[in-house]
Amino acid sequence: MRAQYIARSPRIAARLLGGEMIVISAEDSALFSLNDIATAIWLAADGRTPLREIVEQRVCAEYAVDPETALRDAEELVRELSAHGILLSSDQPFPDAA
């Protein structure tokens, strides 16, 4: 299985308010709210760390969930956020990632 890398889109703004991450897309001003787990993945989306590793380190280590289920849910989240253009996904690390 090929690794999946994720990075936050440069065309968004985000803010953690009262423990809840809210994200706005500059494309259409659509607003998104992320729950705790989605926020953990979002914050770790540095473009260099494989999604599987993010899930192991940021989700499985913090929440009582088995790795395969967590990865499946994370992949679904990534698909959803990518479809809205607020998260970028690739099978290669992002060259400009910080």
Added chain:
Amino acid sequence: MLPPLGPRGEGLAAELAGTANQRLRAAPGPETDFRHGLLAAPRALEVILNIGDLPIGLRTSDSCFTGMLQERYAGFLTPGALPAVEFDVELVSPEAASLDDDLRVTTAAGRWWLERGDFWAEFDPAARRGRIRQSANPYSIDSVLRIVHTLMLAGTGGFLLHAASGSRNGRAFLFAGPSGAGKTTIASLAPTDVTLFTDEVSYVRKRPEGYWCYGTPFTGELAKPGVNASAPVAALYLLAKGDANRLEPVGPAEAARRLLEDILFFARERGPVGQLFQAACDFVTQVPTYRLTFAPDARVWEMVV
């Protein structure tokens, strides 16, 4: 939603022609530059509108249009003030307007372009100058002014908000909500010790000491203009209609989401959208925000303290 271009019939033209109290000001530029032999060119008239502590000068050679501006924005005129931003307004035939075109607000090389079927405008925020081309109607200039104010506010932590507002004992209260949420209703229920600023669009400016709210002349087509008054913001109330009056605190994330829904903004550029987003987030972390469910009952104002 901005009001559409309205008809400009004989009645309006006649009404405009009848407005005589105009302030003449000779303006620099080719219109009055005698060295170039333009002696026959009309003198420029300037109206200075001070909305939200931002005086904007509108220059045109059309006295009827100037009269219309003075009438429409009567409470917001500041004759003699030094405008912070100046626009030259070129009036064109209303036949050139297309009512079907969507608004486009774009930027390049530090300038903004505002375009809709009924107007075109160019604005250089650094030079604080711009040009507007439209027919002699109040709706287009009103739209341009709203957009320019939102652009000028974007980097300052302020915004224009779909909200009624007013002050009591020197403290301002904002009542935000979309059309139908009850802005006009709650304004109409205000007791006599409340100074109403507006029942439609409020102006929020961030100052070193906190947020200030101002009334604006921006209205829907049927509403009356607000008043030129301001006060420090004490609270934001997110309006909802219900069977009884109820006040509940709202957490910052929900408050930011609701606030962003009610903020007027027209650009889609990443920079200004991000600035506005951060401005809304900053506001809700500093200003107490409540959900105010109310029945059409004046006792709701007992909860506004």
